[in-house]
Amino acid sequence: MSSKCDGTTTPVNVIGILLRLESSRNCNSDQNSRILRDFVTREVNAFLWFSVIAITAVLINKVVALFRLWSKAKLLPGPPCPSFYGHSEVISRRNLTDLLYDSHKKYGPVVKLWLGPMQLLVSVKEPALIKEILLKAEDKLPLTGRVFRFAFGRSSLFASSFEKVQNRRQLLAEKLDQISFRRANVIPAKAVDSSVGRVQDLMIEESIDCNKVSQHLAFTLLGCTLFGDAFLGWSKATIYEELLMMIAKDASFWASYKVTPFWKQEFWRYQRLCVKLKCLTQDIVQKYRKSCKPFSHCYSQNLHNEIKSTGGEVAFDIPSCPAAEMRNNGFFYGLDDHANPNEEPYGNIMGVMFHGCLTTASLIASILERLSSNPEIQEKINSELNSARKGSVKDNQKNVDNMPLLLATIYESVRLLPAGPLLQRCSLKQDLVLKTGITIPAGTLVVVPVKLVQMDNTSWGSNVNEFNPYRFLSKACNGTDTTQQASLAGENAEDQGESSFVLNDPTGKIEFLPFGFGARACVGQKFIIQGVATLFASLLANYEIKLQSESKNGSKLSTNPSASQTLPNSKIVFVKRNI
Numbered sequence: 001m002s003s004k005c006d007g008t009t010t011p012v013n014v015i016g017i018l019l020r021l022e023s024s025r026n027c028n029s030d031q032n033s034r035i036l037r038d039f040v041t042r043e044v045n046a047f048l049w050f051s052v053i054a055i056t057a058v059l060i061n062k063v064v065a066l067f068r069l070w071s072k073a074k075l076l077p078g079p080p081c082p083s084f085y086g087h088s089e090v091i092s093r094r095n096l097t098d099l100l101y102d103s104h105k106k107y108g109p110v111v112k113l114w115l116g117p118m119q120l121l122v123s124v125k126e127p128a129l130i131k132e133i134l135l136k137a138e139d140k141l142p143l144t145g146r147v148f149r150f151a152f153g154r155s156s157l158f159a160s161s162f163e164k165v166q167n168r169r170q171l172l173a174e175k176l177d178q179i180s181f182r183r184a185n186v187i188p189a190k191a192v193d194s195s196v197g198r199v200q201d202l203m204i205e206e207s208i209d210c211n212k213v214s215q216h217l218a219f220t221l222l223g224c225t226l227f228g229d230a231f232l233g234w235s236k237a238t239i240y241e242e243l244l245m246m247i248a249k250d251a252s253f254w255a256s257y258k259v260t261p262f263w264k265q266e267f268w269r270y271q272r273l274c275v276k277l278k279c280l281t282q283d284i285v286q287k288y289r290k291s292c293k294p295f296s297h298c299y300s301q302n303l304h305n306e307i308k309s310t311g312g313e314v315a316f317d318i319p320s321c322p323a324a325e326m327r328n329n330g331f332f333y334g335l336d337d338h339a340n341p342n343e344e345p346y347g348n349i350m351g352v353m354f355h356g357c358l359t360t361a362s363l364i365a366s367i368l369e370r371l372s373s374n375p376e377i378q379e380k381i382n383s384e385l386n387s388a389r390k391g392s393v394k395d396n397q398k399n400v401d402n403m404p405l406l407l408a409t410i411y412e413s414v415r416l417l418p419a420g421p422l423l424q425r426c427s428l429k430q431d432l433v434l435k436t437g438i439t440i441p442a443g444t445l446v447v448v449p450v451k452l453v454q455m456d457n458t459s460w461g462s463n464v465n466e467f468n469p470y471r472f473l474s475k476a477c478n479g480t481d482t483t484q485q486a487s488l489a490g491e492n493a494e495d496q497g498e499s500s501f502v503l504n505d506p507t508g509k510i511e512f513l514p515f516g517f518g519a520r521a522c523v524g525q526k527f528i529i530q531g532v533a534t535l536f537a538s539l540l541a542n543y544e545i546k547l548q549s550e551s552k553n554g555s556k557l558s559t560n561p562s563a564s565q566t567l568p569n570s571k572i573v574f575v576k577r578n579i
């Protein structure tokens with residue numbers, strides 16, 4: 001007799017043995033499944049415990065970070081928080097610049113606002129503090145990179161971390177310097193030439209929409225810079241411009257989603273526009289690479305002859321640009337690196353077109369608006385242009401360099417209407433400790449309200465709201481180097497007669513921030529100031545810009561420094577000069 005696993009006994013014979021074998025197999029499989037069940041239960045329990053511990057650790061971390069942020073933020077001045085969710089509701093009801101204007105007035109140069117329970121915004125308005133922050137905080141908020149990433153893929157020029165953009169920034173700056181040095185004048189002259197053709201088409205009842213023409217001039221200027229001759233003969237340029245503007249309209253909206261909105265049809269429509277733009281970018285880049293002789297000698301000679309034969313005049317001499325030199329130094333060489341897996345092919349190029357077009361269009365619109373409502377300044381610039389031409393026709397750069405009133409007009413226009421209302425910075429990893437002892441916690445969105453800084457009467461004088469390019473000029477005394485300061489404070493230099501002026505270049509002054517400052521300042525600043533100056537020199541040589549009579553009354557800009565200074569988009573008229 002032997003016992004079964006359940007305790008019963010079976011006789012020792014063949015059948016018995018078979019039955020015993022069978023029962024022991026059953027018994028083993030029961031045991032196995034019990035062991036398996038125990039194992040699974042233990043594993044699941046271990047996993048659950050691990051998850052609970054991990055989630056608790058994350059939560060504790062968050063709570064500690066929250067308390068740390070709150071305790072540090074408590075020391076910063078600012079309006080009391082209306083709810084756990086911060087000031088978001090107040091901000092959505094009011095313009096942020098207006099809110100900051102009132103808050104700075106009440107709380108001083110540093111003000112905090114809560115955008116959410118974990119998102120702190122600190123605004124700084126005092127020049128010394130601004131300088132320190134813009135030099136110390138080199139990162140930007142991740143949202144900045146998201147606008148470009150959503151539209152054009154991963155980019156190494158417009159990303160939030162400074163580490164990622166450092167190299168490409170330097171490379172772009174070098175390329176733009178080369179362009180400024182070699183062909184600063186030929187680009188705008190051609191841009192004007194090609195744009196004016198379009199300007200005629202855009203004319204409705206002899207007047208033209210200021211924003212539309214500015215957008216077109218900016219697009220042509222940037223296109224000519226990046227793609228050379230290939231751009232001027234490109235049949236798809238108009239579609240490219242339209243696509244770029246359609247994307248620009250929605251870019252911030254889609255980037256504001258924390259989770260990519262795959263479920264929205266409109267999002268896919270937007271993505272299709274971005275893909276189309278990429279295909280067109282590829283097309284023009286290939287054309288550019290094939291031609292690879294932007295502004296060749298041949299073209300400039302033809303253009304020169306053409307203009308001479310029509311009796312017109314170009315503002316400046318057109319330099320030749322040897323093809324071999326351009327082939328080796330092609331604009332995209334190194335800038336759009338296809339071998340880099342962290343970059344979308346053509347992403348940087350689309351990013352530069354996007355940012356460059358929007359900001360430059362806003363600057364051109366502002367200048368057109370100011371010039372059309374200040375005909376006396378326009379005429380003075382025109383006589384400045386005539387004397388510059390008499391002086392050094394051969395030296396391209398010197399011509400705009402010798403036009404201080406034109407340059408001052410550009411600086412004054414961008415002071416009154418900067419491309420964006422805020423500069424933003426962020427120190428992603430470390431707290432920012434300022435010399436004054438103020439600590440701004442890591443991850444805080446630090447903003448500089450550019451409009452408020454550039455409209456501050458303590459830096460710019462009592463006439464801060466007026467368009468007065470003379471604030472950037474000093475009177476040159478008897479041709480000597482001695483200059484009389486009539487600048488920043490905005491004294492009326494124009495009252496000092498028709499004597500020659502020298503420009504007090506505001507670049508690098510912390511009260512003048514349209515192109516930012518510090519490690520993340522705009523790479524295109526020098527290039528675009530020179531480009532736009534040459535563009536206007538060419539434009540004013542051929543046309544007088546006038547405000548259409550019925551839009552005169554409605555075109556006054558607000559004089560309230562906190563008010564959002566958007567241009568009224570007046571209708572302007574280009575009147576051909578008799579030359």
Ligand code: HEM
Pocket residue numbers: 157158159165169172176352355356359360363418419420423424513514515516517518519520521522523524525528
């Ligand atoms: C009137 C025209 C322009 C204006 C007003 C303008 C303004 C600005 C501003 C305010 C910034 C941010 C600076 C900061 O945060 O300190 C910026 C960044 C930048 N700009 Fe411009 N910009 C203009 C044209 C251009 C052009 C034509 C290019 C290139 C061809 C360019 C390239 C860049 C780049 C690459 C950055 C990113 C810098 C970074 O994030 O590190 N900009 N620009």
